[in-house]
Amino acid sequence: MSAGTRTDVDVAVVGAGVIGAVTVREILARHPGASVMVLDRDTVASGATRRSAGLHFPRGRTERVRRMSAHSQDYYGRLLAECPGAPIRPLPTTVIAAESGERALREAHLDSAGLRRVPRAPHDWVRTPGGCAAWQVDGCQYADVTRLTHFLVRGLRERIALREGVRVAGVRPRKALVELELGNGETVSAGRVVLAPGPWIDVPAWQDLVAPLGVRVKKVVAMHIDVRPEKDDHAVVFYDEDAFLLPLHDRGHWLFSYTCREWDVDPDTVATGISPEILREARALLARYAPELVSRCASGRVFCDAYSPTGEPVVAALDTHRRVIFAGAANGSGYRLAPAMASEAVGLLSPTLHATGNQT
Incomplete structure (x- = not known):
């Protein structure tokens, strides 16, 4: 694909860490016909995911986090049953x-x-x-989160457009779409955007959108x-x-x-x-x-x-048209709560996400 190309997709997911990977999997599970692009400034699983301890324990200091912990535990259990090769194992x-x-x-x-x-x-x-x-x-269980994220993305590659090593230089929410300006010269027109940037919250492209969250x-x-x-x-x-x-x-x-x-x-x-x-x-x-x-x-x-200021993960719309969804600030529990965060994020997308079948 040459620089200067414009691409249309139903959803763009910014961040190819464990939260981004699980979110893409959830989008395609609920909307199999959706066109999805995944973007990362580096390579898959290269940010906080690469340093993750990968320990899941069934607890939460608030009722919401306990619900999220239960959801994620069930999710990983089903994943392991469906995909025995997933690098997850029970741990006393x-x-x-x-x-x-x-x-x-x-x-x-x-x-x-x-x-x-x-x-x-x-x-x-x-x-x-x-x-x-x-x-x-x-x-409780332990996962090699880097390997798990690659495992998930490998299973999705034929269904998504993946842009590794591509910086997002601009995020411009509109009433009917979100325009992403990429560092490779490409422009992406997305119906919805899920922003899962890990600790890169002060990137100029989305700094003003994220600032009100107090992360x-x-x-x-x-x-x-x-x-x-x-x-x-x-x-x-x-x-x-x-x-x-x-x-x-x-x-x-x-x-x-x-x-x-x-x-x-x-x-x-x-x-x-x-x-x-x-x-x-x-x-x-x-x-x-x-x-x-x-x-x-x-x-x-x-x-x-x-x-986050509350100690709970943040899953929230960042613009008045609810086209940019933030999923992050998991307070060191990104792996542990990723499936629940993905479920909440896709839940915010789903009422207005109508897959067009655009090919990327």
């Missing part, structure tokens, strides 16, 4: 939390989680501090613990700290994710590696629960994600 999980917070802990978890008290943490090197207790949880970008840190996981090792969630230890069997080490408090970072510059401050923070928290692992904690991954 133990939660450590303050005994005084047991009521809130039970309210946060789905009934299907079967939250139940256990005598101790599942690993000898995990400490249960005074005043804390351990609970086992059902329904901010926070640094996300996950340390690599140089200990090989055993086959039946549990993930361990430190509920009150919003942190967890995840056995990465395919990589041969553990992942320690903890909450970093550095806000308003730039996704194009934030991945600068582990700083002394990050290392001190991670080791201090790890020392509380697993002191034997502190000396094995020296490397990791640093990136960022978009967070």
